[in-house]
Amino acid sequence: MSQQAADRSLVALIADEDSTTGLLLAGIGNVDEKGEKNFKIVDNKTPVSEIEETFNHFTNERKDIAILLINQHIAEKIRPIVDRYTQAFPALLEIPSKDHPYDPAKDSVLKRVQKLFGE
Amino acid sequence: MSGKGQREAIFPTRMALGNTKTRLKGAQTGHSLLKRKADALTKRFRIITAKIDEAKRKMGRIMQLASFSLAEVQYATGDISYIVQESVKSATFRVRAKQENVSGVFLPAFEPVVTEKGGSAEFSLTGLSRGGQQVAKARETYTKALQTLVELASLQTAFVILDEVIRMTNRRVNAIEHVIIPRLENTIAYIISELDEMDREEFFRLKKVQAKKKAKSEAADLERKAKQEEEDRKAQGGDSEATALQGGEGKSGDILSGGKDEDVIF
Numbered sequence: 001m002s003q004q005a006a007d008r009s010l011v012a013l014i015a016d017e018d019s020t021t022g023l024l025l026a027g028i029g030n031v032d033e034k035g036e037k038n039f040k041i042v043d044n045k046t047p048v049s050e051i052e053e054t055f056n057h058f059t060n061e062r063k064d065i066a067i068l069l070i071n072q073h074i075a076e077k078i079r080p081i082v083d084r085y086t087q088a089f090p091a092l093l094e095i096p097s098k099d100h101p102y103d104p105a106k107d108s109v110l111k112r113v114q115k116l117f118g119e
Numbered sequence: 120m121s122g123k124g125q126r127e128a129i130f131p132t133r134m135a136l137g138n139t140k141t142r143l144k145g146a147q148t149g150h151s152l153l154k155r156k157a158d159a160l161t162k163r164f165r166i167i168t169a170k171i172d173e174a175k176r177k178m179g180r181i182m183q184l185a186s187f188s189l190a191e192v193q194y195a196t197g198d199i200s201y202i203v204q205e206s207v208k209s210a211t212f213r214v215r216a217k218q219e220n221v222s223g224v225f226l227p228a229f230e231p232v233v234t235e236k237g238g239s240a241e242f243s244l245t246g247l248s249r250g251g252q253q254v255a256k257a258r259e260t261y262t263k264a265l266q267t268l269v270e271l272a273s274l275q276t277a278f279v280i281l282d283e284v285i286r287m288t289n290r291r292v293n294a295i296e297h298v299i300i301p302r303l304e305n306t307i308a309y310i311i312s313e314l315d316e317m318d319r320e321e322f323f324r325l326k327k328v329q330a331k332k333k334a335k336s337e338a339a340d341l342e343r344k345a346k347q348e349e350e351d352r353k354a355q356g357g358d359s360e361a362t363a364l365q366g367g368e369g370k371s372g373d374i375l376s377g378g379k380d381e382d383v384i385f
Contacts (some may be wrong), residue, residue: 006215007238008216009213009214009215009216009232010210010213010214010267011208011210011212011213011214011268011269017200017309018186018189018200019186019201020200020204021189021199021203021204022185022186022188022189022257022260022261022264023261024203024204024207024255024266025189025203025254025258025261026212026264026265027210027211027212027233027258027260028210028212028259028265029203029204029208029210030208030209030210030211031207031208032205037207039207043206047288054258057228066214066216066272067214067229067231067268067272069267069268072127077336086279086283087279088227088276088279088280088283089227089276091229091272091273091275092275092277093268093271093272093275095178095182095268096178096179096182096183097182097186098167098186098190100187101174101183102178102179102182107175109175109275109278109279110172110175110192111281113168113172113278
């Protein structure tokens with residue numbers, strides 16, 4: 001597990017355009033030699049299958065991602081996959097977007113927290 | 120005998136008893152150690168869950184602020200998303216994983232690492248004509264927000280790992296408590312009962328041998344007494360001895376013939 005964590009350093013992103021712009025401004029964006037980006041912009045027209053594919057790509061195939069940020073309303077679209085995701089690396093984090101305020105009740109981790117405390 | 124419950128398939132000997140007792144002791148020590156470990160982890164787990172709950176709520180507010188600053192940028196500069204997306208080259212905001220050891224479990228903690236070399240240069244031309252200040256401000260807000268996110272992510276990773284480890288530890292504790300220790304106890308009871316049984320058998324056998332020996336020695340005593348008496352009589356006189364011998368011969372002849380007859384009949 002420690003070995004896994006050592007070479008992971010990037011923050012990946014699956015988000016709408018505004019969140020992406022903001023976070024890219026902060027400097028998380030990375031394009032490697034193959035021209036592969038570590039962020040994915042999703043809008044209303046993006047098909048769910050494409051989101052799933054990107055999610056799987058970021059979580060399973062790429063070994064340099066430490067944290068995966070995903071907009072909550074996008075996570076909602078692929079909720080079954082997100083809920084099934086239990087790996088420690090990369091850490092999955094649901095973030096609010098501009099148009100969709102944050103709802104703690106939907107978060108997969110918070111759901112588990114609440115389940116543990118029996119609330 | 121302790122036929123109930125599981126026991127190990129071993130031969131009931133004193134050595135096996137000693138070995139099993141040592142193992143039972145080991146299992147008990149292991150059980151108490153694991154229990155303590157599980158307690159320590161659970162304590163840590165509760166702290167982390169409380170922190171996560173708080174941080175998640177805080178994140179909502181911070182991201183809202185960040186979005187607002189981005190809206191300011193868009194108002195001042197127009198749409199910069201395309202420029203920003205296209206000018207991405209290499210990440211200046213990275214994370215580094217540190218490790219923390221909680222009773223034998225390595226919990227990773229992410230630490231934001233901002234390399235400044237290209238950080239400001241990368242988007243330096245963004246908003247050059249107007250709104251440069253807003254862009255700088257937005258970048259700052261987002262960097263701060265990201266730091267919160269990274270903190271939250273490390274909390275969450277710790278949560279996931281701890282959850283798994285606690286479950287594993289509890290499983291082990293329960294396995295030792297409900298399977299291994301009863302089985303060892305059963306084995307010990309079985310060995311003890313078997314050994315006792317063997318003791319009783321041995322005792323009975325000894326008794327038997329003793330009884331047999333006693334009977335034998337009594338018979339030998341009687342014979343010796345008879346011999347002694349005979350010798351005494353011999354010593355007393357030759358006459359009486361002769362008559363006695365004759366009488367004896369006649370009698371023994373009678374008995375012999377009688378015995379033979381009976382044998383033939385049967």
